[in-house]
Amino acid sequence: MPENRPFTFFEYAACSTCRKAKRWLDDHGVAYRAVPIVESPPAPDELSRLVDKSGLSIERWFNTSGQSYRALMARMGKEKFSTLAPSEKLRLLAADGKMIKRPVLVAGGQVIVGFDESRYASLARA
Numbered sequence: 001m002p003e004n005r006p007f008t009f010f011e012y013a014a015c016s017t018c019r020k021a022k023r024w025l026d027d028h029g030v031a032y033r034a035v036p037i038v039e040s041p042p043a044p045d046e047l048s049r050l051v052d053k054s055g056l057s058i059e060r061w062f063n064t065s066g067q068s069y070r071a072l073m074a075r076m077g078k079e080k081f082s083t084l085a086p087s088e089k090l091r092l093l094a095a096d097g098k099m100i101k102r103p104v105l106v107a108g109g110q111v112i113v114g115f116d117e118s119r120y121a122s123l124a125r126a
Helices: 016-027 044-054 067-076 078-082 086-095 117-125
Strands: 007-011 032-036 104-107 110-113
Touching: 007 016, 016 117, 044 086, 044 104, 044 110, 067 078, 104 117, 110 117
Parallel strands: 007 032
Antiparallel strands: 007 104, 104 110
């Protein structure tokens, strides 16, 4: 485990993918600190660091199947959304934890968005 510290696991309790990922962590004895992403979403500065570490574009961090995202698209439209600056997109994510794709697993310098068993396994062995 990197740096001998538990991983940080941002989750939404009602999310079936989060429950599956959490069960995987528990079954494999991986220490983690669970953070409820809706009640405690990462602040814009922290979110910016996480996005950078993930290697994903900010757009890939949006939970596009969620109600919050659909409401945003209905209100704003995809064209206007695409013109927003990254800092504005970060503010949208930080303001509504349900907008963030999840789970988010932070392990030292690595960040995994969504549940990918092979990536989880590689981090657990590190």
